[in-house]
Amino acid sequence: RTAPTAESHAGNGVSAAMTATKPLVELSHVEKHFGSLHVLKDINLKVNTGEVLVVVGPSGSGKSTMCRTINRLESIDSGVIRIDGEPLPQEGRDLANLRAEVGMVFQSFNLFANKTILENMTLAPIKVRHMERKDAEDLAMDLLARVGVESQASKMPSQLSGGQQQRVAIARALAMKPKIMLFDEPTSALDPEMVNEVLDVMTQLAQEGMTMICVTHEMGFARRAANRIVFMADGRILEEDTPDGFFDHPKTKRAQDFLSKIL
Ligand code: ADP
Ligand code: MG
Secondary structure (H helix, E strand, O other): OOOOOOOOOOOOOHHHHHHOOOOOEEEEEEEEEEOOEEEEEEEEEEEOOOOEEEEEOOOOOOHHHHHHHHOOOOOOOEEEEEEOOEEOOOOOHHHHHHHHHEEEEOOOOOOOOOOOHHHHHHHHHHHOOOOOHHHHHHHHHHHHHHOOOHHHOOOOHHHOOHHHHHHHHHHHHHOOOOOEEEEEOOOOOOOHHHHHHHHHHHHHHHHOOOEEEEEOOOHHHHHHHOOEEEEEEOOEEEEEEOHHHHHHOOOOHHHHHHHHHHO
């Protein structure tokens, strides 16, 4: 990972961990069941400001559920999740404010199909952040330019390619000025030729210092952009290491098997 500042982005995750006073996101002894299915088992995780965490692991291991607990799309059974030191609120106005701090980009593009790209971009900033329409539109156009789709602003989502829609989804999340961005397999639903245009935007964000948690099967991106890799299987974090450490020397049999199948 090439980095804007040596202190916060040494590329090995260690200096970021040492310079930050408190983690931006902290999961502590988090447990989650769906009925009798135990999907998150004693999850402990800290993400410091400016860190890029990549979460990998077999399908069904709880990666999406873990992400969804961080902006409280899923409740937890026990444990604590803190954002910027504050325990996650369970409901109400505080929850809406929290969600505004945590940007999320999903596998499916999730744009509002009956609104233009510009409307998609300005809706939440006007409603939740109480921005003036003109300011929200200026910000939207800046962000659309950053992800390379400003010429599409007046179009409907269905008129854009999958890669363009996903770049709009990223820009839309950024319009809320989130403290952290969560990406849950953002390129998995894309045609192969569009994967890189989305990964490029994510890599750029990482280099600009955005705090990110990315669930992805794109191991090239993981090696390039991550400070730390978290490997999950069966609801547990089995390994947490630097990219080189994890990819070159996976410690558990589960991780070795996983890597031998995908690399
Ligand atoms: P991953 O993202 O690693 O593939 P998930 O977090 O999506 O894993 O799922 C973990 C487990 O929880 C899987 O067995 C999945 O079928 C189950 N699961 C996920 N969401 C729900 C739900 N809303 N209700 C019941 N089971 C669920
Ligand atoms: Mg998933």
